[in-house]
Amino acid sequence: MARRSIGIIMNGVTGRMGYRQHLVRSILAIREQGGLTLADGTVVWPEPILVGRDEEKLKTLAERHGLDRWTTDLDAALADPGAEIYFDAQLTQVREESLKAAMNAGKHIYTEKPTAESLEGALDLVRLARAAGVKNGVVQDKLFLPGLLKLKRLVDGGFFGRILSVRGEFGYWVFEGDWQQAQRPSWNYRAQDGGGIVLDMFPHWQYVLEQTFAPIRSVYAHTATHIPERRDERGTAYPATADDAAYGIFELDCGIVAQVNSSWTVRVDRDELVEFQVDGTEGSAVAGLRNCRFQHRAATPKPVWNPDLAATEPFREQWQQVPDNTEFDNGFKAQWELFLAHVVADEPFRHDLAEGAKGVQLAELALESARLGRRVEVPPLGI
Incomplete structure (x- = not known):
């Protein structure tokens, strides 16, 4: 059995x-399972090279996991001929230039999103990748969540009939950092540092809506900074200049209307931190991170509105669960395996920089819609 080692520069771990x-749940997990076995029997063995700005943190991580390759010198890592892939999980602000440097060095690239702070920057990356002839991929992890895989199974099986609408709820309460430490880094709440829930989450909603249902034709968004002051990692107060909540309405092909609320200022009264309800002429479903429940047309109850009486119907008990029918791996790991197979064996991989640019485009148009206070059409990228 042939073994193929592949060096992966991992920046931002x-x-x-x-x-x-x-690192832990994807690359190290692939190593723990003995590598990735391709269709021809070749075993791909990832060799991570940790890159970052903090030498002490990198050294600690490397020692914790028995790794011996780490550096604070990105240029030196990019000069290594054994490193074939560059991966980026840095702050959005510094990602674009690092991706360009990696492609200029001839590396295949795999990156977190958003790929750039602007659509023009994202399109520049697409053009450079094509000119350099390097393989490229963007993390679109939510497509690999068990709940959304089950939902896609229903869509592909024609369960819904004609899909009418999609309603998404995402978010949780992120503490302000005063009496309890925040669960997210402070830069998320500073626009000048690339923060904001629109730039963070709308690229997700773009690929979820388009690849599960239909292309997006227009967006109307309202944004808010509900909490104007927070405290950073050192406990110092700072003004929150980025949006911490966004309320979006999207028109899709085939007349589907999608509404997605995204908020870091909402307390959770859902089964999961993100849920999508899909309603169609033949049935409905509600999908979260792991589970998906459905209700067929023939099993739909007939409630009657009467505010003078307490509701007695057990609405949530009237739904069925979509069975697993398979084992679901970690979504990030599943996509990493697809990308490694793409690089080594030229297996198909649709989640490229052009797809990532669509997410940046939607975020940019949503922010424009919020500024203008009106619906904005989503034009084709033309690339």
Whole structure:
């Protein structure tokens, strides 16, 4: 059995997402399972090279996981001929230039989103990747969540009939940092540092809506900074200049209307931190991170509005669960495996920089809609 080692420069692994999901639960998990076995029997063995700005943090992470390759010198890592892939989980502000440097060095790239702070920057990356002839991918992890995979199964099976609407609720309460420490980094709440829930979450909603249902034709968004002052990691007060909540309405092809609320200032009264309800002529479903429940037309109850009487129907008990029918792996790991197969064996991979640019476009148009106070059409990218 042939074994193919592949060096992966991992920039930004000292951050929460880069460390937990990409290093530990993806790359190290692939190593723990003995590598990734391709269709021809070749075993791909990822060799991570940790890159970041904090030498002490990198050294600690490397020692914790028995890794011996780490550096604070990105240029030196990019000069390594054994490093074939560059991965970026840095702050959005510095991502674009690092991706360009990696592609100019001939590396295939895989990156978190948003790929850039502006649509023009995202399109520049697409053009450079094509000119450099490098393979490229963007993390679109929510497509690989068990709940959304089950929902896609219903869509592909024609369960809904004609889909009418999608309603999404995402968010939770992020503490302000005064009497309890915040669960998210302070830069998320500073526009000047690339923060804001629109730039963070609307790229997700773009690929979820388009790849699960239909392309987005227009967006209307209202944004808010509900909490104007927060405290940073050192306990110092700072003005929150970025949006911490966004309320969006999207028109999709086929007349589907989607509404998605995104908020870091909402207390959770849902089964999961994100849920999507889909209603169609033949049935409805509610999908979260892991579960998906459905109700067919024939099993739909007939409630009657009467505010003078207490509701007695057990509405939530009137739904059925979509069965697992398979084992679901970590979504980040599943996409990493697809990308590694794409690089090594030229297996198909649709989640490229052009797809990532669509997410940046939607975020940019949503912010424009919020400024103008009106609906904005989503034009084709033309790339």
